[in-house]
Structures are given as structure tokens and as C-alpha cells.
Amino acid sequence: MTTTTIQRTSPSPPTAAGPPRQRRGTAAGIIGRTVRYALLLFFLLIVLMPAYVLVVTSFKSGSDIGVTGQWNLPERWSTESWTKAWTALGPSFVRTFQLAIPVAVISSLLGAANGFVLSRWRFPGADIVFTLILFGMFIPYQAVMIPLREVVSTLGVPSGIPTLIFVHCIYGIPICTLIFRNYYATTVPVEMVEAAWVDGAGLIRTFRSIILPVSIPGFVVAVIWQFTSAWNDYLFAIFLSNTRNGPITIALNALAGAQSPDYAASMAGALITSLPTLVVYVLLGRWFIGGLMAGSVKS
Amino acid sequence: MLTRVRRWGPGLLLISPSLLLLGVFVYGLIGWTVKVSMSDRHTAAESDGFVGLSNYVDLFTNDINGRFVHSLRNLLIFTVVFLLGTMLLGLLWAFLLERGVRAEGVFRTVYLFPMAVSFVASGVVWRWLMNSAQGDDAGGLNAVFGQLNLGFLQNPWWTDPDWGMVAMAVPAIWQLSGYVMALFLAGFRGIPAELREAAAVDGASTFQLYRRVIFPQLTPVALSALIIVGHMSMKMFDLIMSVSGAQWLTEVPAVYVWQTLLTSDYAKASAISVILLLLVAVVIVPYLVQTMRTERRS
Numbered sequence: 001m002t003t004t005t006i007q008r009t010s011p012s013p014p015t016a017a018g019p020p021r022q023r024r025g026t027a028a029g030i031i032g033r034t035v036r037y038a039l040l041l042f043f044l045l046i047v048l049m050p051a052y053v054l055v056v057t058s059f060k061s062g063s064d065i066g067v068t069g070q071w072n073l074p075e076r077w078s079t080e081s082w083t084k085a086w087t088a089l090g091p092s093f094v095r096t097f098q099l100a101i102p103v104a105v106i107s108s109l110l111g112a113a114n115g116f117v118l119s120r121w122r123f124p125g126a127d128i129v130f131t132l133i134l135f136g137m138f139i140p141y142q143a144v145m146i147p148l149r150e151v152v153s154t155l156g157v158p159s160g161i162p163t164l165i166f167v168h169c170i171y172g173i174p175i176c177t178l179i180f181r182n183y184y185a186t187t188v189p190v191e192m193v194e195a196a197w198v199d200g201a202g203l204i205r206t207f208r209s210i211i212l213p214v215s216i217p218g219f220v221v222a223v224i225w226q227f228t229s230a231w232n233d234y235l236f237a238i239f240l241s242n243t244r245n246g247p248i249t250i251a252l253n254a255l256a257g258a259q260s261p262d263y264a265a266s267m268a269g270a271l272i273t274s275l276p277t278l279v280v281y282v283l284l285g286r287w288f289i290g291g292l293m294a295g296s297v298k299s
Numbered sequence: 300m301l302t303r304v305r306r307w308g309p310g311l312l313l314i315s316p317s318l319l320l321l322g323v324f325v326y327g328l329i330g331w332t333v334k335v336s337m338s339d340r341h342t343a344a345e346s347d348g349f350v351g352l353s354n355y356v357d358l359f360t361n362d363i364n365g366r367f368v369h370s371l372r373n374l375l376i377f378t379v380v381f382l383l384g385t386m387l388l389g390l391l392w393a394f395l396l397e398r399g400v401r402a403e404g405v406f407r408t409v410y411l412f413p414m415a416v417s418f419v420a421s422g423v424v425w426r427w428l429m430n431s432a433q434g435d436d437a438g439g440l441n442a443v444f445g446q447l448n449l450g451f452l453q454n455p456w457w458t459d460p461d462w463g464m465v466a467m468a469v470p471a472i473w474q475l476s477g478y479v480m481a482l483f484l485a486g487f488r489g490i491p492a493e494l495r496e497a498a499a500v501d502g503a504s505t506f507q508l509y510r511r512v513i514f515p516q517l518t519p520v521a522l523s524a525l526i527i528v529g530h531m532s533m534k535m536f537d538l539i540m541s542v543s544g545a546q547w548l549t550e551v552p553a554v555y556v557w558q559t560l561l562t563s564d565y566a567k568a569s570a571i572s573v574i575l576l577l578l579v580a581v582v583i584v585p586y587l588v589q590t591m592r593t594e595r596r597s
Binding site (some may be wrong): 139 | 325335388396406409411413420422424428533534553562565568576584594
């Protein structure tokens with residue numbers, strides 16, 4: 001797999017790359033196909049099982065939530081638990097949008113600028129710089145987190161969402177740079193940039209007039225990636241915020257981690273928490289897949 | 300000299316804010332953490348007495364109940380199971396989908412959807428699924444095993460002192476197998492059709508085709524997947540916190556850091572963090588260097 005995977009959002013028709021499908025008529029072919037579909041369906045059910053539990057339990061209420069019959073459909077469909085969960089999570093739900101949207105926009109812009117320079121305006125030593133940037137993507141954040149708390153408070157960033165925006169943007173630079181660098185390396189011909197250069201366009205001019213207009217797919221991937229990781233983050237959240245000013249993962253954990261948790265409300269809460277990223281994923285899933293592959297560095 | 304500045308200056312200027320930020324917040328703060336890990340700052344009070352490597356030595360030799368070694372052992376079990384699970388399932392799913400099936404998009408989307416969900420949210424349901432009660436009280440997956448007359452499969456899940464970490468890897472496998480599948484699927488689709496045709500012309504059986512032609516081509520993909528899933532495993536924090544809370548039974552170094560910070564033992568927490576970083580670096584650095592070299596050659 002090369003850097004091109006980023007654009008290959010929906011793989012080419014199978015038969016184009018693969019061998020001819022197994023001959024339909026033969027017994028072996030029929031058995032093979034049946035086994036394949038049976039396995040695929042089996043795994044489909046396994047993967048969906050937790051989703052079933054979440055949905056079913058979230059619509060139960062009162063005596064319906066016993067240990068026995070946990071797997072049954074609700075005797076009476078009730079939205080009581082959803083109301084309860086929303087009451088607990090509502091404010092942090094809004095806050096998390098205030099976190100994830102700026103993070104997605106700012107990180108992508110930084111990533112686009114870096115990616116362009118590192119792919120098409122390469123200076124001596126660019127490879128080493130790029131490798132040093134990438135390393136930031138893999139570090140366990142615990143290794144920076146302890147002094148980080150002191151640094152952000154010294155810098156005077158207000159705690160809670162502003163702090164989280166700040167740190168997500170910084171630690172998002174490596175992955176966004178990677179996404180855009182791979183994207184530009186495969187879609188923008190060197191000649192195009194050189195031609196602009198010969199015509200006397202400077203870096204900023206080239207970036208604005210030539211690069212940005214073709215960058216939409218890169219932006220979609222980076223925005224989805226950063227939105228999702230800021231939305232789903234728990235580690236930075238627990239270190240740098242609290243239930244009063246933190247994002248939704250903190251609020252959900254407070255709801256679900258209580259001494260005697262209300263299962264139905266926790267599950268409704270887990271669904272509410274997951275809805276935005278699931279919507280993004282369903283609407284833009286093909287891009288998401290592309291982004292995942294870009295995340296694999298290069299192989 | 301002047302032409303060089305004019306040539307590279309603007310580019311360097313454009314990326315300098317990012318480089319500065321990463322320099323400070325990645326490399327600078329790592330340095331700071333290392334410094335704290337070598338100090339005697341074991342309480343909230345300031346103290347910068349230098350104690351060398353003694354915090355590290357203490358972790359291995361002088362921790363109550365061998366807590367740090369216990370957390371490393373947990374991490375090892377978790378990592379092995381998590382890697383095996385995601386690699387095998389991911390490869391199998393990609394293999395099943397590889398030549399195109401009806402409704403391929405549906406299967407791909409469903410297999411991949413757990414990735415979009417946070418570990419905290421999936422922890423809510425997995426804590427319920429991995430309910431440890433058995434027999435008549437059984438809930439979650441144990442209840443399913445009971446119903447299917449597979450009672451012998453009932454188990455205490457993550458509350459088992461010996462096998463608990465194996466259970467803890469189950470939700471992680473659920474969450475990331477789809478990702479590995481996506482990588483392998485891209486790998487399969489990236490193999491030129493001519494290679495397969497050539498093998499077919501040479502009279503290779505389907506088995507030989509996969510064994511000799513296709514799987515060897517997937518080695519680089521498998522390596523990336525191993526590295527990515529492996530380093531995630533070492534950093535695993537959210538999932539364990541949300542499934543078991545912070546408990547001795549399932550403690551890993553990433554969780555131990557947090558627990559240690561709750562008692563304001565900054566020096567010890569930093570030492571654990573640095574060890575965690577070294578574990579990740581041992582895997583990641585050779586990989587990054589290798590990637591840089593191959594890229595330079597091309």
C-alpha cells in the first residue's frame with residue numbers, strides 16, 4: 001500500500017483487480033460461497049451484538065431492567081432513560097462540539113500548511129524533520145502530561161474546553177501533517193508547483209491559488225479524524241478538565257461509573273455520546289476509511 | 300547563501316509555528332518528565348532533589364506487592380491477545396471480502412463502525428456484557444452461554460486474577476479488528492491483477508496462489524497494522540478505566556500513572572510514564588527510521 005490509498009476511497013470493482021470469481025456452477029464454488037456468506041453474517045451479528053444491547057436496554061425503565069431478561073426487548077418502550085441521560089449529559093454534549101469543531105478546523109489548516117511544505121517545497125533535512133514530527137503521533141501522552149498541566153496553567157489558558165482545544169490542536173499536528181503530506185505527494189505533481197515557482201509565485205501564493213483548491217479531500221479526512229479523536233478523547237479530558245467543565249466522555253463516565261449505575265440511563269448516555277461520531281462516520285464513511293489508511297503511515 | 304534563504308525561507312517560516320510547538324510540547328515536555336522522574340518529588344510540595352535512577356529501580360524492586368511488575372505482566376497479556384485477535388479477525392474479514400461479495404459495503408461499514416465509538420462509550424456496554432455472575436444469576440454473555448447450553452464457557456471475565464486481562468482484550472478486539480481489516484483490504488486490492496493472472500497461467504492452485512503470491516505481498520501491511528495496534532495497546536487507558544475502573548486486577552502502566560498522580564507522587568508517575576515511552580519507542584523508532592529510508596530511496 002502506498003500513499004495513494006488516501007484517495008482510493010471506494011476500492012475498485014472487485015473483479016477488476018481480483019481473479020475471476022469462482023465458477024458459479026461447480027459444487028465447490030457453491031459451497032465456498034455459502035461458507036463465505038455464513039461466516040460474514042456470523043461476524044456481522046457478533047459485531048452488532050453490543051449495539052443491540054445498548055439500544056434495547058436504553059429503552060427500558062423501572063422493573064424492566066432486571067438481571068433476568070437482560071437480552072429481551074423492553075416490555076414497555078420508554079424514553080425515560082434517554083431523558084435522564086440527556087439531563088446528565090446535555091451541557092457537556094454542547095461543550096464537546098465547542099471543543100471538537102475548532103480542533104478539527106485549526107489542526108487541518110496547520111496540517112495542510114505543513115503537509116504542503118514537506119511534500120512539495122522540500123528543504124534540506126525535510127525527511128528528518130518529518131520523522132521527528134511523526135514521532136509525536138505515537139508517544140504515550142502520559143510522558144508529557146505531568147508537566148503539561150503546569151505549562152497550560154502557567155500560560156494562563158482557562159481550564160476545561162479552552163485548554164483541551166489547545167492541546168488537541170498541538171498533538172493533532174503530526175497526524176494532520178501526515179494526512180496532507182501523503183495527499184499532496186500523490187495528487188499535486190511537482191511540475192505544477194515548479195511552474196508556479198518559475199512564474200514568480202511565492203510560497204503563499206502557490207499554496208493559496210494552486211494547492212488549497214485541490215485540497216478538499218485532504219481536509220475531509222483530516223477534519224473527520226480530528227473531530228472524532230477530540231470527541232472521543234478521555235485521557236486529556238481526565239487530566240485537564242472535570243465534570244463541570246469537561247467534555248462528554250467525562251460526563252458519561254461519571255454517569256456510568258457511579259456506585260450503583262443506572263444501566264438503562266448509562267446505555268442511553270453511551271448512545272447519545274456516540275451519535276455525532278456515528279453520524280459523521282455513516283455520512284462520510286468512505287472518507288473515514290481513506291483516513292484510516294492514511295493513518296497507517298506507509299507500508 | 301542568500302538564494303538558499305530565498306528558496307527555503309518561506310517554507311520554513313510557514314512550518315515554524317508547528318515545529319516550535321512540537322519542539323516544546325513533545326520533546327521539551329518529555330525532557331521535563333524525565334527530569335521529574337529523577338527527582339524526589341513524591342508529594343505535592345515542590346522538591347527537586349536529584350535522585351538519579353532510584354525511582355526506576357524502586358519500581359522494579361521495591362514497589363508494594365510488586366505492583367509495577369504486575370502491571371507490566373497485565374500489559375503483556377493484554378497486548379499479545381489484542382494483537383493476535385485483531386490481526387486474525389482483520390485478516391479473515393479482509394480475506395472473506397477480498398474478491399467482492401454482494402453488499403460488501405454493508406459488511407465493511409458494520410465491521411468498521413466500532414472504531415467511531417469511544418472506548419468510554421463501548422466500555423459501558425462491555426462492562427454489562429462481561430458481567431461476572433454465573434449460573435442462575437448470569438447476565439450478559441454468561442447468560443447467552445447458559446441459554447445455548449454452553450454453560451462451561453461461563454467465566455468471571457476480567458475479575459479473574461489469572462485470565463482477566465485476556466477478557467479485557469475482548470472489547471479492544473471488537474473495536475479495532477475492523478481497522479485492521481480495512482488495512483488488509485487495501486493491501487489485497489493493491490496487488491496487481493497481472494500477478495494473479497501470471498500465477499493462474501502457471502497453473503497455481505488457489506491455495507498456492509495465496510500461500511506463495513498474495514500473502515507475501517501483504518507483509519508490509521501486516522507490519523504497519525502490528526505497529527499501530529501494538530503501540531495503541533501499550534497506551535491503553537480509556538478502555539480499562541471504563542470497563543473495570545482503576546482496579547488492581549486489571550492495572551496496566553498507563554492506568555498506574557493516573558493512580559499515582561492521584562496521590563501526588565509526581566516522581567513515581569513520571570518514572571512509569573518514561574518507561575511507557577521507552578516501550579513504545581523501541582517499536583516505533585526503528586519503524587519510522589525504516590520508513591524514512593525507504594522513502595528517500597524512492
